[in-house]
Amino acid sequence: MSEIKDETRGADPKYAFRSEAPLPREERVARLLKTLEGILKAGIYDLPLEMYLNTCAKCNNCAEQCQVYQATGDVRDLPAWRSNLLRRVYRKHFTPSGKLFGRLVGAKEVTEEDIDAMVDGFYRCTMCRRCAVNCPLAVDNALITRIGRVILGDLGFAPKNMTGSVKTQLLDGGNTSAIPKAAFIDTLDFLEEELQDEAGVPIPIPRDVEGAEFLFAAPVSDYIMEADTLIGIAKTFHAAKASWTIGTENFDAINYGLFYSDEKLEKILNRLLAEARRLKCKTLVIGECGHATKAGLLFQKVYGRSEYQDIKIKSILEVSHRFLKEGRLRLDPAKNPDLVTYHDPCNLGRGAGLYEEPRELLRAAVMNYIEMTPTRGMNYCCGGGGGLVIAEDLHTWRMEVGGLKKVEQLRATKAKIVVAPCANCKKQLRELIQFHKLDMELAGLHDVLGKALVFEKNP
Amino acid sequence: MPQIELAGKTYDVDEDGFLQELDKWNEEFAQAYANTEGIEGQLTEEHWKLIHYLRNYFQQFGIAPMIRKVCKDNGMDLKKLYELFPTGPAKGACKLAGLSKPTGCV
Amino acid sequence: MTGSEFIAGVFPYITIGLFLLGTGWRFVRWLSLPAHVKWTLYPVPEGIAGQLRYMIKEIFTFETLYRFNRRLWIGTFSLHMAMGGFVLFLILYLAHWSPAFPVRASLWLLLISLIYIIWLRMNDRNLRALSTFEEYFNLAFLAVVAAASLIASAPHGLFSPRAYIIGLLTFRPDGVQLTGDQLLAVFLGGLFLIYLPWSKMVHYVSKYFTYHMINWQKH
Ligand code: SF4
Ligand code: SF4
Numbered sequence: 048m049s050e051i052k053d054e055t056r057g058a059d060p061k062y063a064f065r066s067e068a069p070l071p072r073e074e075r076v077a078r079l080l081k082t083l084e085g086i087l088k089a090g091i092y093d094l095p096l097e098m099y100l101n102t103c104a105k106c107n108n109c110a111e112q113c114q115v116y117q118a119t120g121d122v123r124d125l126p127a128w129r130s131n132l133l134r135r136v137y138r139k140h141f142t143p144s145g146k147l148f149g150r151l152v153g154a155k156e157v158t159e160e161d162i163d164a165m166v167d168g169f170y171r172c173t174m175c176r177r178c179a180v181n182c183p184l185a186v187d188n189a190l191i192t193r194i195g196r197v198i199l200g201d202l203g204f205a206p207k208n209m210t211g212s213v214k215t216q217l218l219d220g221g222n223t224s225a226i227p228k229a230a231f232i233d234t235l236d237f238l239e240e241e242l243q244d245e246a247g248v249p250i251p252i253p254r255d256v257e258g259a260e261f262l263f264a265a266p267v268s269d270y271i272m273e274a275d276t277l278i279g280i281a282k283t284f285h286a287a288k289a290s291w292t293i294g295t296e297n298f299d300a301i302n303y304g305l306f307y308s309d310e311k312l313e314k315i316l317n318r319l320l321a322e323a324r325r326l327k328c329k330t331l332v333i334g335e336c337g338h339a340t341k342a343g344l345l346f347q348k349v350y351g352r353s354e355y356q357d358i359k360i361k362s363i364l365e366v367s368h369r370f371l372k373e374g375r376l377r378l379d380p381a382k383n384p385d386l387v388t389y390h391d392p393c394n395l396g397r398g399a400g401l402y403e404e405p406r407e408l409l410r411a412a413v414m415n416y417i418e419m420t421p422t423r424g425m426n427y428c429c430g431g432g433g434g435l436v437i438a439e440d441l442h443t444w445r446m447e448v449g450g451l452k453k454v455e456q457l458r459a460t461k462a463k464i465v466v467a468p469c470a471n472c473k474k475q476l477r478e479l480i481q482f483h484k485l486d487m488e489l490a491g492l493h494d495v496l497g498k499a500l501v502f503e504k505n506p
Numbered sequence: 507m508p509q510i511e512l513a514g515k516t517y518d519v520d521e522d523g524f525l526q527e528l529d530k531w532n533e534e535f536a537q538a539y540a541n542t543e544g545i546e547g548q549l550t551e552e553h554w555k556l557i558h559y560l561r562n563y564f565q566q567f568g569i570a571p572m573i574r575k576v577c578k579d580n581g582m583d584l585k586k587l588y589e590l591f592p593t594g595p596a597k598g599a600c601k602l603a604g605l606s607k608p609t610g611c612v
Numbered sequence: 613m614t615g616s617e618f619i620a621g622v623f624p625y626i627t628i629g630l631f632l633l634g635t636g637w638r639f640v641r642w643l644s645l646p647a648h649v650k651w652t653l654y655p656v657p658e659g660i661a662g663q664l665r666y667m668i669k670e671i672f673t674f675e676t677l678y679r680f681n682r683r684l685w686i687g688t689f690s691l692h693m694a695m696g697g698f699v700l701f702l703i704l705y706l707a708h709w710s711p712a713f714p715v716r717a718s719l720w721l722l723l724i725s726l727i728y729i730i731w732l733r734m735n736d737r738n739l740r741a742l743s744t745f746e747e748y749f750n751l752a753f754l755a756v757v758a759a760a761s762l763i764a765s766a767p768h769g770l771f772s773p774r775a776y777i778i779g780l781l782t783f784r785p786d787g788v789q790l791t792g793d794q795l796l797a798v799f800l801g802g803l804f805l806i807y808l809p810w811s812k813m814v815h816y817v818s819k820y821f822t823y824h825m826i827n828w829q830k831h
Contacts, residue, residue, distance in 0.1 A: 065521070081549075090646070090648065091649050092648070092649055093645040093646055093647065093648065094642065094646065094647040094821065094825060094826060095647060095651050095822075095826050097642070098642070098818055098821055098822050098826065099822075101812060101814075102812050102814065102818045102822075103812070103817070104812075104815065104817050105739070105742040105743055105744075105747055106681060106688070107681060107684070107738050107739055107742055108676055108677055108679060108680045108681050110678060110738060111680035111681060120739045122737070123739065125738055125741060125742060126741050128741055128742055131742070144810065150744070150745060151745055151746065151749070152745075153744040153745070153746040176653060177828075179653055180653065181676040181679065181680055182676065183670070183674065183677055183827065184818065184819060184822060185653075185813050185822035185823050186714050186822065187651065187823060188654065190651060207521075208609065210610045212611075215609055216610075221612070223609060223611065224569075224608060224609055224610035224611075224612060225568075225569060225608075225609055225610075226569050227567060227568045227569060229567055229568075230567035230568060230571075233567060233571075234571070234572050234575070237571075237572065237574075237575050238572075241574070241578075260808040266611055267610060267611075268610050268611035268612045270572060270606070271569075271570070271572050271573060271596070271612050272572075272573060272596075272611075272612055274572055274573070274574030275574075301610060301611060305524055312694050318627070344650075345649055345650050345651070346648070346649065348648070349648045349649050354531030367681055377719045396654065397653055397654055398654070399654065399658070400652070400654035400655065402654070402655065423655065424655050430825065436611065437609045437610065437611055439522065440817075462722065467527075469612045471611060473603045474611055474612070481588075496793075502707050
């Protein structure tokens with residue numbers, strides 16, 4: 048079949064975010080096909096991908112569950128419509144029926160304009176997976192978004208802040224926030240002083256302790272933004288008399304590879320596992336961070352090096368919850384009298400099934416607790432998921448579109464504190480609260496837990 | 507490299523307007539930028555105190571300090587910080603102080 | 613053998629064979645595909661009982677659609693129930709436990725549901741945006757099959773449909789006496805069955821995989 052060549056090739060449109068170095072326009076189509084072929088061959092996503100690309104009833108149930116579509120009502124925000132941008136390419140180039148019957152079976156040759164639409168579309172989805180919960184065929188548009196993003200990443204499209212942060216992280220001793228080691232140590236010292244002031248007893252933040260049971264890695268931005276979370280975590284470990292440590296060679300759990308690149312995901316994950324191995328820790332504990340937890344839990348088996356397979360990966364929520372269940376935490380809820388609500392980070396809830404652990408911790412640590420509606424499996428995304436929260440260019444979109452549903456939901460609770468154990472969610476929710484002038488504060492789970500923990504003075 | 511002209515002088519900045527080199531900074535730079543970061547009129551003494559504090563820490567450690575530390579060392583709470591720098595301490599205050607743009611999830 | 617003898621006496625066996633082969637091939641192929649990356653979607657219904665309960669409820673009520681897209685639910689639900697009813701009443705009818713009327717009623721319901729869905733797809737802004745030729749083709753194809761079956765099963769001709777089908781089932785096909793419209797119904801129905809496992813309507817197989825092997829995958 049010959050194709051009519053369009054002589055008047057268009058120039059790039061204005062994309063919603065800046066990318067570092069997109070491929071020249073005319074090279075994109077060929078590269079996209081090559082990358083997609085590679086992904087199909089790699090066999091990592093075999094079953095889900097083949098399922099999702101072959102079966103979708105086009106029933107549109109997904110749209111009614113998507114906070115983005117609900118905010119815009121725009122046809123291009125219909126999840127199935129967006130997924131079709133990739134599906135039809137797959138059909139055309141990788142299925143016999145698509146090659147044979149083309150448009151008759153929903154297949155279509157990919158064009159540069161289609162790629163523009165993908166750049167736009169796949170970064171208007173927060174990969175929250177809410178739409179998958181009530182898909183009659185159990186199709187997950189979020190995975191298609193992810194595959195789309197990985198392909199686009201290969202074409203050089205990904206928010207600049209994201210790729211820039213990853214570059215910084217992958218430098219020797221690097222991390223996404225470019226915190227030098229000396230500054231990191233200074234920060235830990237500062238936190239120890241704060242801990243002493245708050246708890247009235249010295250509480251150490253152990254560093255590079257070989258053979259500790261837990262290696263703790265926070266999303267590194269916590270060391271700039273979330274003092275209370277870190278303080279709460281140190282208190283929890285201390286109260287439980289757990290053997291834990293922080294590694295000063297690599298203390299950043301963030302893994303933006305999850306949002307745009309399998310290759311980066313693999314590198315970042317293995318760096319972190321290497322730090323656990325260096326310190327001979329059996330368990331890698333990821334701090335309050337949804338995407339980093341999911342990147343570890345879901346991809347360790349496929350991307351973790353074989354020599355690291357024995358290292359367990361856990362969320363701090365599971366670990367603290369276990370301490371609670373074992374009666375190792377003494378909590379005084381009176382320290383948290385305000386009405387508290389809980390936001391389920393998508394990657395911890397739908398992505399990792401951590402629904403009850405944080406709730407049980409909260410109920411033990413606060414006086415007044417209220418659920419949001421809807422909650423748990425149907426809780427709304429903060430609107431900054433899928434890494435969108437670090438794309439500065441998308442700030443207005445996140446405030447006015449992505450987070451709209453969340454704001455309504457928050458407002459309805461009348462809570463004074465919204466707890467979200469995820470660095471991405473924290474940033475987004477804090478910005479939403481400021482932007483929409485909500486009478487509410489944001490806190491991490493361990494911020495609240497830390498306040499309630501009781502320590503014996505001079506034991 | 508993008509440049510920006512403020513109060514008759516040109517500066518090399520990144521695409522978001524963050525100064526590229528710490529020592530090209532001067533007080534006019536900060537003052538000229540104030541308006542774009544939501545601060546009306548002249549920078550006050552409190553602004554200057556914070557700006558110099560950030561610059562000192564950055565000179566020593568190559569990064570801005572933890573926000574909690576900023577508050578503590580300057581005897582302010584977070585609310586006050588946001589009053590002074592409406593676009594936030596990480597963005598607004600660092601920008602005026604001539605620090606490079608924070609990366610990652612901040 | 614004449615063309616009509618072939619369609620009436622041989623073609624049905626070929627179609628059933630190809631249908632089973634296609635469905636089986638899909639099943640085996642998907643079974644062979646490993647899901648390396650764990651893509652579980654929580655919450656997972658508790659235990660086998662919980663999962664069964666979920667599946668049965670979903671299959672018999674289409675609850676997901678009922679909750680979020682009721683206009684389509686009306687059509688899809690009655691379409692699938694009509695198909696189920698058709699099969700069920702056909703069996704009862706063949707066994708002399710039921711008159712022909714419920715079989716034909718199921719076909720009518722099927723036809724009306726299909727026309728309604730086609731109408732809805734053309735008139736709902738979002739469904740229109742999502743629908744491609746494929747969706748309309750599948751719906752129209754099935755509608756034509758349903759219509760042809762309705763015409764063919766109207767009481768006429770020398771041979772009763774029951775005798776014909778029993779003949780097929782007992783491997784003593786004697787289709788020579790089928791009328792032209794009956795031959796057409798057999799032919800179109802057969803084509804549809806052959807097409808089914810290769811179309812995206814193969815979700816009668818894929819659902820097993822998307823739910824059990826992916827969404828509810830164990831650690
Ligand atoms: S709900 Fe599922 S089957 Fe329906 S359109 Fe969306 S992805 Fe497709
Ligand atoms: S994953 Fe979330 S944001 Fe993306 S389409 Fe589904 S519901 Fe919408």
